[in-house]
Each structure stands twice: as C-alpha cells, then as structure tokens.
Amino acid sequence: MPLQIEIGQSPDVVGHQVDVKVRAEGDDPIAHVVVKLDGWALAREAFTPPVMLYERRFSQVGSYTPGRTHKITVTVTPRGKPSRTAVRQWKDS
Secondary structure (H helix, E strand, O other), X not given: OOOEEEEEEEEOOOOEEEEXXXXXXXXXXXXXXXXXXXXXXXXXXXXXXXXXXXXXXXXXXXXXXXXXEEEEEEEEEEOOOOXXXXXXXXXXX
C-alpha cells in the first residue's frame, strides 16, 4: 500500500490551522517531509532513522482574506524512493 497523506485545514483565531498526517506502509518509511502554505515553508524535517508516522499541527499560520485562494503542499520522501506530493486548495469565504 502506498503512503497515505492527509491534509486538514480550518480557520484559526488568526490565519489558519493546518493538520498534516502521513502514514507509511511496508518498506516505505518516511525520510523527509516538507510542508508549504502558499509557497512558504512551514516545515522541512528529516528523520534518521526514518519514521512510519508523521503528524503535525500548525496553528495561526498564513492570513485570512475573503476571496483569497490558499494552497497547502505536502511533499514526502520515503527512504530510497521518489518523492510524493499531496495538495489541498481552498478559498477564504
């Protein structure tokens, strides 16, 4: 089974709350994770040894502007394998 990448987003007191969960399966442990919001890096993390589960919550990140579109990009690199990327996009109401 491939990597499972979950991205959650909700409004926060200021900006947004972003939740990221990555679950590795089989022989694909997680060696590196990059999380970006609107092109800005929220996290660049490397794991030695690689891990099977990555979870992180980012609070009060970005800005809330009615009508603005946002994009979260999560890029995961399993040990010895090509990177995989997931994207979540939304518009502030």
